[in-house]
Amino acid sequence: NSNLFPDLNLKMTRLDEKHALQHIHDRFSNYTSRVNQLTDTNQKLETLLVNSKLTEEELKTIKEMYEAELKEARHLLEQNGAELSKKHDLQLKTAAMVRDLTSRLEDEQALRKKSDETLLSTEQALSHKEKTPAGSLQRT
16 A cells, blocks of 8 residues: 555655654744743842842841940940949938938037027126126125
8 A cells, every 4th residue: 555655655754754843843942932931030030039138138237237236225224324323322322421411410500509508598697697796696
């Protein structure tokens, strides 16, 4: 049968080759399309990665600045706490000194009042002696 129609066999073989080549061409076209798609996706991912790394570096820089500011703020708080403690201690000492001086002032004022009263009574007695005649002193 194939000897009877050699052209037909040849046509079928060429048609099969054409279909096979078309199939290979379609697969190659799909493959190149997929490679292009993956290349585009890869470029997008690389861009995202670069941006991510830049953002990470920026965040790291901001974090370092924040930590440095926190460290400085803690240091200032410690200094202020120490100063506040010193001022509180000084205030307590000053208050104790004021109480002591107030007590001493009250004692001195009481002594002064007593001295003034003694002086006044002495002056009155002296004045009374000076006003009375010398002879009348002996009668009493």
